[in-house]
Amino acid sequence: MRVVFSGIEIAGPFAGQMFAEWGAEVIWIENVAWADTIRVQPNYPQLSRRNLHALSLNIFKDEGREAFLKLMETTDIFIEASKGPAFARRGITDEVLWQHNPKLVIAHLSGFGQYGTEEYTNLPAITLSPKPLVVT
Template sequence: MPKFGPLAGLRVVFSGIEIAGPFAGQMFAEWGAEVIWIENVAWADTIRVQPNYPQLSRRNLHALSLNIFKDEGREAFLKLMETTDIFIEASKGPAFARRGITDEVLWQHKPETGYRSPVRFWSSTAPRSTPIFRPITPSPRPSVVT
């Protein structure tokens, strides 16, 4: 990949499917960051069925298929975190934390790395663990889940 843009030298890793996580990664890549998408080997990105969308949303990205919730994949993932500046995960509720990958675990490998989940919208009647994603949502208030 060519080096360009004001974010050249920044390494961003993201794990997510559909739109929110990949869009965040795409924006970092457009500004020159090295972006690595960790593709879940157990659950394919369902947006692939849309014509041309995967090519548009995954441009300037590296891809890595890895099951980070199995021992071998988790070991490789944590090694990757040692050289990562920003990690973005877009999962249902606290999916990473439920499987033992918390901010504290990640900070043990590189304390200065930033970890974020994209903004998620919740309905007023749904529990916080219920994932809701729509391009336009009826929920009037966003909540940030980290």
């Protein structure tokens, strides 16, 4: 089983880590425009990024997008963790992915959902940022 994920901080990488521990080949698409902020934490990157392959790729530029879509052809599960429908806004919709692999399972992880009020769906959900909004 091949799992590919794109995400920083905790949600996406943790999902990838779990699949890797269960024996899947896991490839992390690292964003070349935005560094993974977990890298500055002592020991955490070694724990949370273990058993993963990493690929730095700008999937929103033509060459990177082409390589990404080629990778999707042999991927079983794609996990993306971003602010709301960030991938869809940039042209990488579920339908585009399914054109390259009709059996692809797609998981979207976002703190405030994919659809709804943009005031919330566009918010980052890093560490404790959602807490003030749900504990009122």
